Amino acid sequence: MGKSSAPAGPRDMILIPIGFGLLSLLFVAAWMWLAFGPAGLGCVVVGVALPVLLVWQSKAASAANARRALEDDQEDWMDFLDEYPAETHEAITRMTDPHLASLMWSAMGLGRAPVYTETKHDPGAWPLLVPGSIENTRIGIRVRLELLHNQSARTFVAKIPEIAKAFKVPAVRVLPAHGQQVALELQVYEPLSEMFVTNLFDDATRERIKAAALSGGTEAEISRAVKAACVGAVLQVAPGSLSCMDDIQLMVSEHAELVTINLAKGAHFAIQGASRSGKSITINTLLAWASLMRDVRVVIIDPNTAAVAPWWRTAYRVCNSTDAEKATELLEEIIDELRAREDLFWEGETDRISEFSEDVPLYLIVIDEVAEYSKHEPFQAALKKAGAQLAKYGGRVVPAGQKLAGTEISTSTRANLFDRICHRVEDVETMRHLFPKATQMIEQGLDATADAMPQGVAVVRLRSNPEPVRARSVYLPTEACYVISAAIVAAFGEVRPRPSTRALPAPPTTKALGSSNSNQSAITIEPPVSTSKPEKQPKKSPRASREIPAVPQVERDRKVIPLRKGDDTKQPAAPDAESTGTD
Incomplete structure (x- = not known):
């Protein structure tokens, strides 16, 4: 019995038509040469080269379009990331990319990575980023994740150190969300390291106080610097x-x-x-x-x-x-x-x-x-x-x-x-x-x-x-x-004098911004001018409005000048100067 020939494989199935095509092309070229000479052969070459060039041009155009689309996608992605702090870009990328997300969550025991083998076909499962849930916060970003059926916020609380390390951020805060979701706050800014000066003063004064407090030096030097920073301070509330x-x-x-x-x-x-x-x-x-x-x-x-x-x-x-x-x-x-x-x-x-x-x-x-x-x-x-x-x-x-x-x-x-x-x-x-x-x-x-x-x-x-x-x-x-105490004294008078045997300068005066017959939201603290107490205090009357009243002017002899007749705001009353509780 003779050996049977092996069946044609995929490679042979491709080479056979190519061979027949080449033979046909040679036959046509020879016939055109014999029939028409060089002109005929040129027509054959053009007829073969033109489709090849058109196919090559089409593929080149498709590749260029694909590159442009990829560049546009990358540019859009970078524009998207630029909306959030740079320190969170890697975390956002890891949560957004399915491959990176599956590997990251599975490494922390919070998911399964996909497995495709001859014996196993597992698409995997891991917490998914809720579309459109990324938002900026004062300390970083907040995201929401769709949890697996057996997970809860407590599951993520136990993994906070690992999550922070994977996202490369200083701290992570876990918050419950609606339904089978959890919110993660990624912290990249530490507010406790900042100095927040009270907003009772204007911005310029706050900046001066902050600079003075952080200037260094001895306690006495810092105290003098802060005191100097308060000169000309504008109190934001009367x-x-x-x-x-x-x-x-x-x-x-x-x-x-x-x-x-x-x-x-x-x-x-x-x-x-x-x-x-x-x-x-x-x-x-x-x-x-x-x-x-x-x-x-x-x-x-x-x-x-x-x-x-x-x-x-x-x-x-x-x-x-x-x-x-x-x-x-x-x-x-x-x-x-x-x-x-x-x-x-x-x-x-x-x-x-x-x-x-x-x-x-x-x-x-x-x-x-x-x-x-x-x-x-x-x-x-x-x-x-x-x-x-x-x-x-x-x-x-x-x-x-x-x-x-x-x-x-x-x-x-x-x-x-x-x-x-x-x-x-x-x-x-x-x-x-x-x-x-x-x-x-x-x-x-x-x-x-x-x-x-x-x-x-x-x-x-x-x-x-x-x-x-x-x-x-x-x-x-x-x-x-x-400074604030002095402004109160300038507006209402003092309840009791300072317990000092030395002659001390009077409190700073309080100057209303703008006309005296309009409500004001800020007062300016000026250098002291005298030591006497206002001779007469106006009668106390309850205020029905939450508006900030206009502050009365104060002369150099510390006499309070009442607001002009017809003003909308009544003259502030002085506190009762009764027993101080001291001997």
């Missing part, structure tokens, strides 16, 4: 133009969000922090905003005088005595004043005063360095009574100190302090005084004991931020507090 219903812009969180306190809607709160931790700056901001509110009476008890000094002439009651009996006496008097409002419960048919005015003001009672009075039992009893009773009467008690341990404030008093601010402290036990779950919080990065914790940064839990978060105090130095 004294008395704010209300206790306005949010106090106290801090900026690690998510670049404002952390605020609302005195009318809130209750008692505590501020804790070691020396040089930034606690005083937080207290400065709180007292500055409260002092500018027309329906708030500020009471300050401070045995070290540092917190009370700028507001000595404007606060309703003050006490800087180290004698605990005097502090107790003042606190008891404030308790009696507020308890005298009991009749308002029946008039308003309520169990809590929630509406405030100049006739029924809110009391802010700040007690700094409360540990100085910790061994005085009557003071502790008065503080306990204030914490338990005053909130419903319109009082807000704020104990502050380096360590708010059980020996400084009682457990029952601490139980009434929902809002809590803890600047840097010495150890976990001290942090636990305000945050009993301090150990778990430290594991989550909320560590108030870290030596590297910047000055002004704190761990906070407020009604505006019920979940603990790190935040940095808005910067308001003591030198700027004197």
Whole structure:
């Protein structure tokens, strides 16, 4: 039996027609040469070359169009990426490209990469980027992912370090979203490293204060530089133009969000922090905003005088005595004043005063360095009574100190302090005084004991931020507090003179911008001119509008010139210059 020939393969099937084609072409060329000579052969060449050239040109055009389309796609992609921070471009690319996304999520155990083999055909599954969900935030970007059926936000919380490493960003925050989705915030900007100067002043003054504070040098040199930066400052709100219903812009969180306190809607709160931790700056901001509110009476008890000094002439009651009996006496008097409002419960048919005015003001009672009075039992009893009773009467008690341990404030008093601010402290036990779950919080990065914790940064839990978060105090130095206090004195007169035996220069004058018969949103602080107190204070009248009133002019002899007849804004009233609470 002879061998059978092998069947023609794919290669042979292609070569056979090509061979026949070439033979046919040679036959035609030979016949044209014999029949027509060189002209005939030329026609054959042209007839063969022209289709080849047309095919080559078509393929070249297609390739050029493909290159242009690819370039356009790349240009559109770069334009798309340019809408977001450069540090997030790689993360966006990894989430958008299916191949890169499958490999990345599968490496973290959050998905399966596709597998195609002779025995397995698995298309894979991984969290998919929701189209159009990428948006810019103050600290980076926020994206939404479609989760797999067995995943939740907690699944991603456990993988935060790996996600941050894969995306090459400093931090990642996981937030729940609608349905079977999760939101990821990719942080590329650290707001806690920035200094945010209070917006109570104009932009130019804020820039000068910031430059002075960061200029370096000794504390005395920085203080002189900040004081010089406040010369010519423009206060953005007139004294008395704010209300206790306005949010106090106290801090900026690690998510670049404002952390605020609302005195009318809130209750008692505590501020804790070691020396040089930034606690005083937080207290400065709180007292500055409260002092500018027309329906708030500020009471300050401070045995070290540092917190009370700028507001000595404007606060309703003050006490800087180290004698605990005097502090107790003042606190008891404030308790009696507020308890005298009991009749308002029946008039308003309520169990809590929630509406405030100049006739029924809110009391802010700040007690700094409360540990100085910790061994005085009557003071502790008065503080306990204030914490338990005053909130419903319109009082807000704020104990502050380096360590708010059980020996400084009682457990029952601490139980009434929902809002809590803890600047840097010495150890976990001290942090636990305000945050009993301090150990778990430290594991989550909320560590108030870290030596590297910047000055002004704190761990906070407020009604505006019920979940603990790190935040940095808005910067308001003591030198700027004197400027605000001086503006209040210029507008309303002083409650009491400075307790000094030396002749001191008078406060800066307050000059209204524009005409005196129009409401103004800013006042300018000028150099001091004299020391006398206004001879006569205008009668207090409630303001019906939230508009910022025009500020009266002040002559060199400190006499207040009332606004002209017919002005829309009434003359601001001076605080009652009664008992100061000091000897």
